[in-house]
Amino acid sequence: MLLDFLIDYAWVVWVSLILIFLVIEVFTLDFTFLMLALGSVAGLATSFTPLNFWVQIVIAAVVSVLLIFAVRPPLLRRLHRDDDPALSNIDALLGQHGTVATDFVGANGYVKLSNGETWTSRLTDATSDHRLQTGDRVVVVSIDGATAVVEPAERTAP
Incomplete structure (x- = not known):
């Protein structure tokens, strides 16, 4: 029953995950959940293909991990590039x-x-x-x- 729902409405699961990750990212501003949301976009894109739901999960996980290790560090460096170097407290x-x-x-x-x-x-x-x-x-x-x-x-x- 649950597996049939996942197969038929996988896109709903992916859209829900994307929204959840984006809301969490708004509060954390660490780019981790943004990368997870983009990985979920890859899962959403594969949900429109005949691939099994478990394959969609693997694709989303691989894309998320690649983004976290390849894209997130340069984004963080760029974000903190102009930070005030003055010591405080x-x-x-x-x-x-x-x-x-x-x-x-x-x-x-x-x-x-x-x-x-x-x-x-x-x-x-x-x-x-x-x-x-x-x-x-x-x-x-x-x-x-x-x-x-x-x-x-x-x-x-x-």
């Missing part, structure tokens, strides 16, 4: 220089970074014995929550 802070804004008490204090932001900061474990005073130069080596982990700038010079 934590990545933009790592390695940034700053100036001690208030004397460190123990290993904790405040630093003003070169981007103008003032951060709560602490020294790295390796440099926690250093005494930092207002005006000393530091460099950010990591971010721990809302705290910039810093070390004296002369320590990071080669």
